Amino acid sequence: MRRHPLRAALLAFAALPWPAGILHAQPGGAHATASSSGSIVWVSLEDGGKVAKVDVAGRRVLRRFDTPGGPHNITVAPDGTVVTALWGSDRIAIIRDGDVRFVDLGGAPHDVKIARNMVVVANQGSARVQLVKLDGTFKRRIKLVADPHDLAVDPEQRRAWVTLEGRDELAVVNLIRRRPVRYVPTGRSPHDVLFAPDGTLWVTDWGGDLHVFSVPRGKLLETVPLGIEAHHLAFTPDGRLAWITDHGADRVFVVSVRTRNVVTSRPFPGEPHHVAVTADGKWVLVADHANGRLIIYNAERRRRVGRIRVGAGPHGVWAAPATS
Numbered sequence: 001m002r003r004h005p006l007r008a009a010l011l012a013f014a015a016l017p018w019p020a021g022i023l024h025a026q027p028g029g030a031h032a033t034a035s036s037s038g039s040i041v042w043v044s045l046e047d048g049g050k051v052a053k054v055d056v057a058g059r060r061v062l063r064r065f066d067t068p069g070g071p072h073n074i075t076v077a078p079d080g081t082v083v084t085a086l087w088g089s090d091r092i093a094i095i096r097d098g099d100v101r102f103v104d105l106g107g108a109p110h111d112v113k114i115a116r117n118m119v120v121v122a123n124q125g126s127a128r129v130q131l132v133k134l135d136g137t138f139k140r141r142i143k144l145v146a147d148p149h150d151l152a153v154d155p156e157q158r159r160a161w162v163t164l165e166g167r168d169e170l171a172v173v174n175l176i177r178r179r180p181v182r183y184v185p186t187g188r189s190p191h192d193v194l195f196a197p198d199g200t201l202w203v204t205d206w207g208g209d210l211h212v213f214s215v216p217r218g219k220l221l222e223t224v225p226l227g228i229e230a231h232h233l234a235f236t237p238d239g240r241l242a243w244i245t246d247h248g249a250d251r252v253f254v255v256s257v258r259t260r261n262v263v264t265s266r267p268f269p270g271e272p273h274h275v276a277v278t279a280d281g282k283w284v285l286v287a288d289h290a291n292g293r294l295i296i297y298n299a300e301r302r303r304r305v306g307r308i309r310v311g312a313g314p315h316g317v318w319a320a321p322a323t324s
Contacts, residue, residue, distance in 0.1 A: 037055065037057065037280075037322070038278055038279040038280030038281075038282075038322035039055060039056040039057035039058075039278045039279075039280055039282065039283060040053065040054065040055060040056070040062075040278070040279075040319070040320040041054050041056060041276050041278060041285050041294070041317055041318065041319050041320065042054070042074055042076055042082050042317070042318050042320060043074070043285075043287060043294060043310050043314045043315075043316065043317045044067075044071035044072060044073070044074040044084045044314070044315050044316040044317075045064075045071060045292075045310060045311040045312055045313055045314055045315075046070055046071055046072055046087075046088075046289070046312075046313035046314070046315040047312035047313025048311040048312035048313060049066065049067060049068040049069065049070070049071065050064045050065060050066055050067055050071070050311055051064070051065045051067045051071055051074065051082065051084055051093070051095060052064045052065075052310050052311060053065075053082075053320075054285075054294065054308060054310060056278055056283045056285060056294075056296060056308070057282075057283070059296075059306060059308055060308070061308070061309075061310055061311075064311065065093075065095055065100050066100065067084055067086060067093040067095075067100060068086075068089075069086030069087075069088050069089030069091055069093075070086055070087045070088025070089065071084040071085070071086055071087075071093065071315070071316070072084070072085045072086070072087035072088075072109075072110060072111075072315055072316060073085050073087075073110060073111040073112055073150070073274070073315070073316040074112070074274075074316035074317070074318050075112050075113055075114055075119075075316075075318050076114075076318045076319070076320050076321065077114045077134060078114070078321055079134075080096075080320065080321070080323070081094060081095065081096045081134050082094070082095040082096075082318075083095075083112045083114070083119050083134075084112065084316065085109035085110055085111055085112045085121065085122075086102075086109060087108055087109060087110050087124070088108075089108075090104060090105055090106045090107055090108065090109070090125070091103060091104050091105060091109065092105060092109050092112060092119065092121060092132065094119070094132075094134065094135075094136055096134065096135075101136045103132055103136050103138065105121060105123055105126075105130055105132075105138070106123070106125070106126055107123040107124065107125030107126030107128065108123065108124045108125030108126075109121050109122070109123050109124070109125075109130075110122050110123070110124040110148070110149060110150070111148070111149065111150045111151050113151055113152065113153045113160070114134075114153070115153045115157040115160070115175050116157050117133060117134050118131050118132065118133060118134070118139065118175070119131070119132040119133070119134065120151060120153060120160050120175065122148035122149060122150060122151045122162060123147075123148065124147045124148060124149060124165065125147065126141075126147075127143065127144050127145070127146055127147050127148070128141045128142060128143055128144060128148075129141075129142045129144060129148060129151070129160060129162060129171075129173050130142070131175070131178065140178045142173055142178055142179060142180060143180075144162065144164065144171050144173075144180060145164070145167075145169075145171070145183065146164040146165055146166060146167050147164065147165040147166075148162045148163065148164060148165070148171065149162075149163045149164065149165050149190075149191065149192075150162070150163050150191065150192045150193055151163070151193065152193040152194050152195050152201065153175070153195075154195060154215065155195060155199065157175070158174070158175055158176055159172055159173060159174055159175060159181070159216075160172075160173045160175055161173075161193055161201060161215075162193075163190040163191060163192070163193055163203070164190075168185055168186045168187055168188055168189065168190070169183040169184060169185050169186065170183070170184045170186060170190060170193070170201075170203070170213075170218065171183055171184075172184060172216075172218070184213075184218035186203070186211065186213075186218075186220065187220075188203070188205050188207075188209070188211055188220075188223075189205050189206040189207050190203045190204075190205065190206075190211070191203070191204045191205060191206050191229075191230065191231065192204045192230075192231065192232045192233060194233050194234070194235070195215075196212075196235060196239070196242065196257055197235055197239030197257065198239065198257060198258075199215060200212050200213065200214060200215065200221065201213040201214075201215050201218075202233060202242065204230035204231060204232065204233060204244065205230050206229060206230075207229070207230075208225070208226055208227045208228045208229055208230050208246065208248065208249070209223050209224060209225055209226060209230060210223070210224040210226055210230055210233075210244060210255065210260075211223050211224075212224070212260060222260050224255060224260055224261075224262065226244060226246055226249075226253050226262070227246035227248060227249030227251050227253070227265075228246060228247075228248030228249040229246060229247045229248030229249070230244060230245075230246055231244070231245040231246060231247040231272065231273065231274075232244070232245050232273065232274045232275055233245070233275065234274075234275045234276050234277050234284070234319075235257065235277065236277050236281055236299060237277065237279065237280075237281040238281060239257060240256065240257055240258070241254055241255065241256060241257060241263065242254070242255045242257060243275050243277065243284050243286075243297075244275070245268070245272035245273065245274070245275050245286055246272065247271070247272060247273070250267065250268045250270070250271070250272060251265055251266060251267055251268055251272075252265070252266045252268050252272060252275070252286060252297075253265050254266075254302055263302070264302050266297075266302070266304065268286065268288075268295065269288070269295065269304075270288035270289070270290050270291045270293070270295065271288060271289045271290035271291070272286050272287070272288065272289075272295075273286075273287040273288075273289045273314065273315045273316075273317075274286075274287050274315060274316045274317045274318075275287075275317065276317040276318055276319045277299060277319060278299075278319050279319050279320065279321055279322035280322060281299055282298070282299055282300070283296055283297065283298070283299055284296070284297040284298075284299050285297075285317050285319075286317070287314035287315055287316070287317050288307075288314065289313055289314055289315055292309060292310060292311055292312050292313065292314065293307045293308060293309050293310060293314070294307065294308045294310055294314060294317065295307050296308065
């Protein structure tokens with residue numbers, strides 16, 4: 001079973017006492033986590049025990065929220081609610097209306113995604129997918145054959161496709177009936193997973209490749225060789241390109257969604273983890289875990305243009321939706 005090298009340290013950190021329930025941050029208005037700007041991203045600071053809201057155009061951190069317990073993967077709901085998996089603990093943190101609420105789930109929550117008004121949690125320590133409402137109300141646990149790693153919710157928000165630790169299958173979970181419906185063998189080593197704008201399922205591989213699957217059949221359509229350890233991916237808002245990090249090769253790849261060809265590959269000046277494209281489509285952000293910063297790329301020119309110091313151990317990055 002693959003484990004992040006910081007997992008033991010995060011567990012030790014999680015053993016320290018912290019407040020339970022709701023932690024009140026600085027006062028904010030209704031849905032203060034949402035932004036009228038299309039250049040806002042949220043980043044989980046795994047080593048710092050915080051989540052940061054970042055203005056990419058302004059090159060600055062707007063706010064930090066205390067989320068002790070090793071904040072790992074992160075997501076943002078359409079209403080601006082932010083959720084992060086506290087992988088070094090047994091909880092998730094929900095940031096809403098300027099407050100942080102912790103939800104105890106047991107195990108070791110690793111990934112989080114949004115489906116309608118629900119948070120879908122891949123709980124790596126309990127071999128379950130769990131469903132939690134955006135207000136923090138626990139709804140359901142769904143047992144799997146192995147610990148989940150990452151997950152993606154289909155465009156209809158009816159099913160979650162889940163990668164599994166130490167197995168080649170993708171678990172397909174019905175979020176309406178709240179049960180696994182099948183396991184799709186891949187013959188590969190699935191890592192992260194995300195639906196492309198054209199409806200196909202893109203899966204990075206621990207061995208360095210990218211795999212593209214049809215949905216709902218789960219047929220392998222194409223394998224694209226990349227580097228050493230394909231890590232995480234994000235699509236541009238226009239649906240034309242995918243940006244993919246390779247943790248082993250210390251590179252960033254840009255792949256055409258239509259042709260599935262590599263458009264360009266750039267060396268990365270650090271340790272690349274998650275990647276996000278801002279809602280306005282102008283900027284691409286890659287978390288540099290080792291150096292406490294986000295590396296900024298111009299999305300159109302596909303060139304590195306700057307960096308933002310955010311705090312210790314950035315891992316997950318997710319773009320906030322643009323609002324009027």
